[in-house]
Amino acid sequence: MTTRPPSTRGEYARSAARRREIIDAAVEVFSTAGFHKGSLRDVAERAGLSQAGLLHHFPSKYHIIEAVLTWRDTHAREAIDEAAREGGLTHIRALIDLIESNQRDSPTLTELYAVLSADATSRDHPVHDYFDQRYAWVLASVEKSFQEIAAAGQLRDGVEPADAARWMVALIDGLQIQWLYDRAAVDMAEEIRRFLQTLLTVEL
Amino acid sequence: MTTRPPSTRGEYARSAARRREIIDAAVEVFSTAGFHKGSLRDVAERAGLSQAGLLHHFPSKYHIIEAVLTWRDTHAREAIDEAAREGGLTHIRALIDLIESNQRDSPTLTELYAVLSADATSRDHPVHDYFDQRYAWVLASVEKSFQEIAAAGQLRDGVEPADAARWMVALIDGLQIQWLYDRAAVDMAEEIRRFLQTLLTVEL
DNA sequence: GTCTATATACTGATAGAC
DNA sequence: GTCTATCAGTATATAGAC
Helix, strand or coil: CCCCCCCCHHHHHHHHHHHHHHHHHHHHHHHHHCCCCCCHHHHHHHHCCCHHHHHHHCCCHHHHHHHHHHHHHHHHHHHHHHHHHHCHHHHHHHHHHHHHHHHHHCHHHHHHHHHHHHHCCCCCCCCHHHHHHHHHHHHHHHHHHHHHHHHCCCECCCCCHHHHHHHHHHHHHHHHHHHHHCCCCCCHHHHHHHHHHCCECCCC | CCCCCCCCHHHHHHHHHHHHHHHHHHHHHHHHHCCCCCCHHHHHHHHCCCHHHHHHHCCCHHHHHHHHHHHHHHHHHHHHHHHHHHCHHHHHHHHHHHHHHHHHHCHHHHHHHHHHHHHCCCCCCCCHHHHHHHHHHHHHHHHHHHHHHHHCCCECCCCCHHHHHHHHHHHHHHHHHHHHHCCCCCCHHHHHHHHHHCCECCCC
16 A cells, blocks of 8 residues: 655645644643643634644644643753753853743743643643653752852852752742733742842852 | 521531531542542532532532632631731741641642642633732732841841742742652752741841 | 432544545 | 534533422
8 A cells, every 4th residue: 555645845844834833722722721621622713723623633632732842842942952061050041041031932831831830730630740750850950050050169158959949940930820910010030030149159 | 588597506517517528528629630620529429419419508619619718718817817917037937837737737728729829820710819819918918027027137138028028929839839749859848948048147 | 408310511532524 | 634513421500309
């Protein structure tokens, strides 16, 4: 039997573009309604096709949320990878810059992550394992950078690198919630910078 | 027309006890499954009656979650009210103690609050307004205490009371999420105490 | 006060025409 | 690749017997 290969680059591009449209629609729906409450019909309608048409591109609701998460992760790692390799303050600064640009350029995606990371604490949640591993990885990599900061004499005496890492990650999540309730009142990146400055002996 | 008053104290007590059983069941169901995903049937089953029987005591799902929240708030305010009136470090210490005892004695209720406060960021969520007002109130009362701490010379130079309040509330929410993913790794009260100690000039 | 039975709506997913 | 039609499951809520 023969499988018909796409005859032109155009077909691949069109399909990929459709998937992107669906992912964008899913971000908007899931970030305001939540993953459980946000329906495939809502996503389909926003993407401009029927619910059955949507499931031609992604076989299940889980595949859609998975695509959303991996798509953002790919782009986030591109933005942070070089600074993460360098470590120390460079890594921390890049993280804050990333948060700042995320909030400015894709607030709905930021919203989705904030809501979903709390939603997925339930052990049988479809993306529980994803967030579980993500927290472990983020905490470890931030702690490593704070250890380097401490070794360079840039961390105040008595502040443990493991604590600083945990506080920074917690502050990010917590400020995001406050931001979602009152967006005008919270400037996340500035707030995190001021907080970190109290832990450091050098200018951030 | 005449309304039949309860003939004995027993009837009130029995009905009140039933409502408490339902509230306890609701806490357990909603904290693990989330508010949307947790069903009235689950709550009813755990409370030992049918779903229709449950709706005799609370006319809708919303009334149940509302009862859960106001019930906890009443008890939380009892525990914190005196210290809150005194203000300053006394208030902050009492807040941390309350978090510690909540986590030890009613972890599922703590879990429910953490998940629900993120869930309810959506503007059309049934308890959005409740959490919106709660954050405004908590932030204001904690900021007031940090102003008193600053006036007493107990706050490190350069730390703004408004920032300290925002950071403390954010840290509580963020650590709760980390705790839900890895309960063995996070001692919330200790972590918050160590964090606040870095902002203060006196022993907490 | 509690039950069974049911109304009504919406969910994710599938079948099959085009 | 997209559609209509539909399935089976579950949700909240109601009606009415007991």
